[in-house]
Amino acid sequence: MTSAPVASKTASAGPTRPTGPTRPSTSLAERGAAFIVRWGFIGVTVALIAFFVITEPNFRTVDNVFGMLKFIAPTAIAGLGVMLAITVGGIDLSVGASAGFAVSIAAWTMVIGNQVGVVAIGVVLLGGLLIGGLNAFLIVVARIPDLLATLATSFVIVGLKLLIVDGKSISSQMSLSDGSTAPGKFTADYLWLDRGSLGPIPVPVIIFIVITALLWFILERTRWGRALYAVGANAEAARLAGIRVQLYRTVAYMGCGLLASIAGLLLGARIGQGDVSAGNSLLLDAVAVALVGVSVLGIGRPNAWGTALGAILIAVMVTGFTMVGLPYYAQDFGKGIVLLIALLFSFTFSRRRTVVTAGSTTAS
Amino acid sequence: MIESSIPEGGEPATLSPVVSLSGVSVAYGSNVVLTDVTLDFFPGRITALLGANGAGKSTLIKALSGANPRYSGDIAVDGAVLHLSSPVLAKAHGISTVHQKVADGIVPGLSIAENVVLDDLANASRHPLRNTKQSFLDARAALATLGLDWPDSLLAQDAARLSISDAQLLVLARALRGTPRLLILDEPTSALTAAEADRLFDVLRALRDTGLSIVYVSHRFGEIEALADRVVVLRDGLVQHSSERPFAWHEILHEMLGRATELEQTRVDVRRGQGVVARVNGVPLLPAAAPLDLEVLTGEVLGILGLIGAGKSELAELLAGLARPASGSLELDGEPYAPKRPSDALRRGVVLVPEDRQRQALLPGWSVAHNISVPFLKISSALGTLRTSRETSRAREVIDSLGVVTSGPNASIDDLSGGNQQKVVVGRWLSASPRLALLDEPFRGVDISARREIGDRLKELVATGDAGAVVLSSDVDEILEVADRIIVLVAGVVELDAYADETDRASIVGAFLGARTRDQRSTHDEGHPK
Numbered sequence: 001m002t003s004a005p006v007a008s009k010t011a012s013a014g015p016t017r018p019t020g021p022t023r024p025s026t027s028l029a030e031r032g033a034a035f036i037v038r039w040g041f042i043g044v045t046v047a048l049i050a051f052f053v054i055t056e057p058n059f060r061t062v063d064n065v066f067g068m069l070k071f072i073a074p075t076a077i078a079g080l081g082v083m084l085a086i087t088v089g090g091i092d093l094s095v096g097a098s099a100g101f102a103v104s105i106a107a108w109t110m111v112i113g114n115q116v117g118v119v120a121i122g123v124v125l126l127g128g129l130l131i132g133g134l135n136a137f138l139i140v141v142a143r144i145p146d147l148l149a150t151l152a153t154s155f156v157i158v159g160l161k162l163l164i165v166d167g168k169s170i171s172s173q174m175s176l177s178d179g180s181t182a183p184g185k186f187t188a189d190y191l192w193l194d195r196g197s198l199g200p201i202p203v204p205v206i207i208f209i210v211i212t213a214l215l216w217f218i219l220e221r222t223r224w225g226r227a228l229y230a231v232g233a234n235a236e237a238a239r240l241a242g243i244r245v246q247l248y249r250t251v252a253y254m255g256c257g258l259l260a261s262i263a264g265l266l267l268g269a270r271i272g273q274g275d276v277s278a279g280n281s282l283l284l285d286a287v288a289v290a291l292v293g294v295s296v297l298g299i300g301r302p303n304a305w306g307t308a309l310g311a312i313l314i315a316v317m318v319t320g321f322t323m324v325g326l327p328y329y330a331q332d333f334g335k336g337i338v339l340l341i342a343l344l345f346s347f348t349f350s351r352r353r354t355v356v357t358a359g360s361t362t363a364s
Numbered sequence: 365m366i367e368s369s370i371p372e373g374g375e376p377a378t379l380s381p382v383v384s385l386s387g388v389s390v391a392y393g394s395n396v397v398l399t400d401v402t403l404d405f406f407p408g409r410i411t412a413l414l415g416a417n418g419a420g421k422s423t424l425i426k427a428l429s430g431a432n433p434r435y436s437g438d439i440a441v442d443g444a445v446l447h448l449s450s451p452v453l454a455k456a457h458g459i460s461t462v463h464q465k466v467a468d469g470i471v472p473g474l475s476i477a478e479n480v481v482l483d484d485l486a487n488a489s490r491h492p493l494r495n496t497k498q499s500f501l502d503a504r505a506a507l508a509t510l511g512l513d514w515p516d517s518l519l520a521q522d523a524a525r526l527s528i529s530d531a532q533l534l535v536l537a538r539a540l541r542g543t544p545r546l547l548i549l550d551e552p553t554s555a556l557t558a559a560e561a562d563r564l565f566d567v568l569r570a571l572r573d574t575g576l577s578i579v580y581v582s583h584r585f586g587e588i589e590a591l592a593d594r595v596v597v598l599r600d601g602l603v604q605h606s607s608e609r610p611f612a613w614h615e616i617l618h619e620m621l622g623r624a625t626e627l628e629q630t631r632v633d634v635r636r637g638q639g640v641v642a643r644v645n646g647v648p649l650l651p652a653a654a655p656l657d658l659e660v661l662t663g664e665v666l667g668i669l670g671l672i673g674a675g676k677s678e679l680a681e682l683l684a685g686l687a688r689p690a691s692g693s694l695e696l697d698g699e700p701y702a703p704k705r706p707s708d709a710l711r712r713g714v715v716l717v718p719e720d721r722q723r724q725a726l727l728p729g730w731s732v733a734h735n736i737s738v739p740f741l742k743i744s745s746a747l748g749t750l751r752t753s754r755e756t757s758r759a760r761e762v763i764d765s766l767g768v769v770t771s772g773p774n775a776s777i778d779d780l781s782g783g784n785q786q787k788v789v790v791g792r793w794l795s796a797s798p799r800l801a802l803l804d805e806p807f808r809g810v811d812i813s814a815r816r817e818i819g820d821r822l823k824e825l826v827a828t829g830d831a832g833a834v835v836l837s838s839d840v841d842e843i844l845e846v847a848d849r850i851i852v853l854v855a856g857v858v859e860l861d862a863y864a865d866e867t868d869r870a871s872i873v874g875a876f877l878g879a880r881t882r883d884q885r886s887t888h889d890e891g892h893p894k
Contacts, residue, residue, distance in 0.1 A: 222748045223741035230738055233727040240684075240716060240724055241739040242707035300729065 037345055038298035044341075045313045052320040059323055066202055068315040070194075073204035074099065074263040074270075076311030078282055079289030080215055081259030086290055086302040087219065088252040089232040090139065090146035095260040095286050097154035098131050100279025101161045102264025107170040107274025110190060114183040117190025124261050131157060132257020136250040154283075162276065170274030186272055194269035204266045208308070211259070216304035228252060229301065260286075288339040289314065295345035313338060380443065381406050382545040382577045383428070383459065387437035390423050390601075398423045398601045400437070405546055410568065410578040412592035414620055416671060416838040420601040421581055425548055428579070429461035430454030441545070455483065458545035462535050462552060464581075469535040472524035476514070477503035479523040480538050506537045510567050529560035536567070547571065548579045553587060554673075565591055583671050585613065617873045621840040633823075634865040635848045637661025641800050641832040642683060642701070642714075646692035649675030649682075653856025655692055660800060663829045665822050667847025668836045669872065675856035676836040677719055680804045683834075684716035685709035697799070710739060713799030717790050717806050725789045726777055733759035733773035736792040762791030765824075767817050783814035790818050794825055801825060801833045807842045819846040840872055852876060 052059040078095045085092040102124045109120040131153065138149035166177070172185035196203040219225035230238040231248045239245045263286075267278050292310030294302050317334050381404035390398040398420045405411060415421045426432035428439065433449040440446065441457045448454045451461070463469060471479055477496075478485070480503035503519055510533055526534060532552060539547060549568075553561040568591065572578055582588055588595060589611065597605035597619045605619040641662045646655035653675060660666055670676045681687040682694065685703030694701040696712055703709040706716070718724035727735050737744045737755040744754045759773035766787040770780055777785060790806055801822070807815045822833050823846075837843050843850055850867060852860040852875035860867070860875035 221750060223745040223750055224748065226734070226738075226741055226750060230727055233730060234723075236724050237727055238738065240686075240706050240718055242705075242710040243738070243741075244705070244707065 034298070037295075040345060041292070041296045041309070041313070041342070045309065045316065048313070048316050048320065052316065052323065056320065056323045059320065062200065064319065066200065066205055068319050069205045069208065069312070070202045071319070072311045072315035073208040074266045075282060075285045075289060075314070076208050076308055077211055077266070078260050078263040078286035079293070079307050079311055080211060080304060081256035081263070082286050082290035083293055083302040083304065083307045084215070084228075084252045084255045084259070085146070086294070087228050087232050088249045089235060090249065090252070091150065091287070092135060092253060092256045092260075093147065093150040093283060093287070094131065094135060094154035094157060095256065095263070096279045096281070096283030097157040097161075098128060098257055098260035098279075099264035099267060099282050100276070101131070101157045102128060102261040103268035103271070103278040104161045104165050104170065104274045104276060106190065106265060106268045107186070108165055110186055111170050111172060111174065111182045111184045111274070112176075117187040117192075120187075120190055121193075121265060124265055125258060128257040128259075128261025128264075129254050130257070131261070132254035133250070135257065136253035139253065140246045140249050165274060165276065167276065169276050172273070190265075191269050191272065193266055194272075204270075207262070207266065211262070212304050212308045219304060224248075232301070285314065285335065288335060288342075291339060291346070292342040295342040298345075300346065310342070382442065384440045384443075385428075385437065386440070388424075388427060388435055388439060389437055390420075390427055390432065390435045396601060398427070398435070401598075401601075401603055403596060403603065403606075405577045405579065407545070407575045407577050408572055409593045410572050410580055410591055411594045411596055412588040413579055413581045413596050413598065414583075414588070414616065415598035416620060419598040419620075421598055422550070423601070424598065425461065425550055425579075425581065428454070428459060428546075429548060430459070431461075452483075455542065455544070458543070459548070460539040460542075460544035460546070461548040462532075462539045462550065464550040464552075464554060466528060466531045466535055469538075470523050470526070470531050472522065474523055475520050476523045476526065476534065477516075477519040479534055480506050480519075481541070482538060483541065502541075503537075506541045507533075509540050510537050511570075512537070529556050529563075532556060532560075532564065533567075536564075540571070544576065546577045546579065548581075550581045551583070552580075553582065553584065561587070583673060589613075613877060614873065617876055618869070621838075621873060621876070634863055635664045635826065636863065637664035637666075637832070637849065638829060639663075640695075641697060643695040644679070644682070644692070645695065647682060647689040647694070648691065649678045649853075649856035651690075656856060656858065658851075658858070660832045660834055661849075662832045663826050664832070664848040665826055665846055666832065666834045666849045666851065667843035668834060668851045668853055669838065669840060669843050670836070670853035671838050671876075673855070674853045676838075676853060677804055678856075679853075680716055680719075680802045680834070680836055683709070683714055683800065683802055685714070686716075710796075713796070715739075715793040715796055715798040715801050717793050717801070717803040719804040719808075721782075721786055721789055721808075725792075726785060728778060730777055731774050732763070732768070732770055732777055732780070732788055735777045735788055736762050736773075736795065739792065740796065758795055762788065762795050766791045766821055783810045786810050787814055787818060790821065794821060797831070798825075799831055801831065802836070803834065804836045805838070806835060807837065807839070815842070815845070822846060840869060844869070844872075 058064060078099055081095050082092055105127055106120040106124050109115050109123050110117060113119075115123075135150055135153055138144045138153065139146050142149075144152075168174075170182075172182070174182050176182055193203055193207075198206055219228065227238070227243045228248050228251075230241065230243055231245050235245050263282065264279060267282070268274065271278055289310040290302060290307050292313065293304075293307030294300065296306035296309050297303075299306060314335055317338065318331050321330055321334060322328070383405045385401050385403045388398065388401045389396065401420075401424060413421055413424070423432070427435040427448070430448040430451040430453050433447065438445045439448055441459070446453075446457060448457070448459070454461070471482065474482070477500045481499045484499070484502070500516055500519055504514070507514055512533060523531070523534065536552075552564060556564065565587070568578060568580075580588070580592060592609075592611075594606065594608050595611055595616055596603060597616055599620060605616060607616070639662050640659050642660040644656055644658040646657060648655050650673070656675075656679075658679075668676055668679065678687065682689055685706045685708050688702070688704075696714065701712065703712065703714070709716070727738065733755045736759045740758065741750070744750055744758070756773045762768065763770060763773065768780070768784050768787045768791065770784060777788065780788065786806065790803065794801060803822070806818055810818070822835070825831050826833050826848075835843065835846055844864065847864060849863050850860065850872065851858055852872060854876060860872060862871070
């Protein structure tokens, strides 16, 4: 047995098996690095929360907690979509456009099409699936690199949205170009998505938590989730193992489109009108949240709870910054720094340092 | 070695080598791929470098061409020891390399002339402005060294439009700029037709006669016979053999293909297969090859021997559902068998241990148990939910049956040595109790004891009589050790098919040689196989 150090990640995970070879010792520095990689992000979040809790009386109210979660729900859900794309080794830059599309299409269906909210929701979800399907087609079948394909589709989606709504924000009872008044309005069942609550918990927060838990379960506990991860870890190995790689990638992008449109539904219900600029800032936040999610807990791969936690960190930061009176543009700076630190954790610090490992001399 | 002969048709060779290697070694991590290579390259000589897959040829070339500065030992140019830290530096000292993939050497979108003088672009401080006229003149001068006179109208065209053989000449012309002392050619004929190859050989002979030292890497014995002054054989990172004309091909092949002295054990346990599990009916393995007929039997380990380009991997890919037969058909258990994708093959009980462990089999960062369970997610789960206990017990089975050295099923696969990773991959596939197991180069980068354990596990598998196993390799000794029945494949054609106790090393090597004479003939005649 060599006594070469193993990579830090393994050293801290899993019990030592008495039957196995003696676990090689790791240096204090390596264990320290492993600890920081594993707990650093949580630590920062907790410290930030503690700081605001102490300094800002308003921060520590129940209302504020739910307010923050509600505020971040659309970002988090779009981020979970991006996470799905990252899981299969890709990325989706069209989530912002898809969410904006959802906002306008929901408004258009209700106001111009004079339909109830449920119909609008159905149309929007279908649209999200179609956008995801288009992305998947371009990436999987047409073999356009994911980054470029989704960048292009995001332009197409924004343009299509503007064509459909004549470039205008749609609001209830707006006057149309022919002088008449629009037949429909934002219906209560649609607005319930933002304003409703079950007990003290607002509906968006419930949707956020349910989706997170569901995705966590699928990814971590089911064979389909494992297959999605396998596609992202080594597509060729996954294919040779009999996994339908193209199918799983398609499903991931369609899932992403669906989640982006759900994010858009929540956003639209919050705004209460079909704001054409809605969703513009969502993309960067969603991608940032998904990337932060990779590094949280030192898991080193996209995961649902990490993504949710990344979103919560950003919510805490944004709310706290506002309360202590920092200008709104300080938020972007803060988000940028958070993302940068997350990327450092993912790519720089958690890189496995050693190649030579236990068992390299075969015992026999 | 000291050279005293005078090359034909040239001026007398000076006794000092252009480039000398002494004690050059290369290791990637703990994996030593080149060991203590000492070689001299003399002016006006063509040295053929031979070796099977993974013998260390590419590693040696990389060190010589400056592409891998992390070598130990000395490389001296004209007697002065240098550290070849980059391709630019190597070229500045007269070591020029033409890599195997010609397409990688051509920059599409740039003109032919610009491609010829590409190195000047890399050296921008000396040529800050791109002078089209000058680059045309330089390009023509470079092409003239090959006796080529391409008009300016051609030189102005996009280099991507060149045929592969003309592109080969282009990169050769580029390599010859700045009058190199040592020219390295890595399988230059692999994409050429016979006529094009002959044209290249004439050029190379002319270059040799001007005093250029040439290193020629090839798998084609006919070409080497026609061209080389010396043959150097690498195996397992060591120089095994070096000889001058006339070449003792039998010995060269023995050196190239395996450790004759180490092994020589008599096999007493050679099994005879029973039923036919898979049948290949008239499928050409390579584009120009004759249709192949082959039967794989249950109850025996079939070893298929062949060098690169023999069609081994192609055969494995056909049976594993990665490729479809161009013509002919496949049968499994007496029924037609046309897998569209690996999952179809898996469903029929055909598994493939692929050639490249890192690229095609392992999931980096995953645990041993998760690496093993990937193909069996369905049976490892209930109602879609994965059962950790099923994954773990399968992993334990694999670890125990193959003696994988690891701290347990939860250990990260990255922490295992190469040999143990390979055991995990082999064990993964054999744990499915396959009907037909295909193992493409399963022993590469694997130590002796791991090889034994994998071999024993294979024998165990076929001993049930319900399964067939095929090991594809370029190493005679691996095959002699593990296989009951041996097939030698050369250029997609079966040259030998015999049971291990009915044949011996000499006959096996002879089967390769039988192909050599054919290869040699075709180099001179028409119809050179691609």
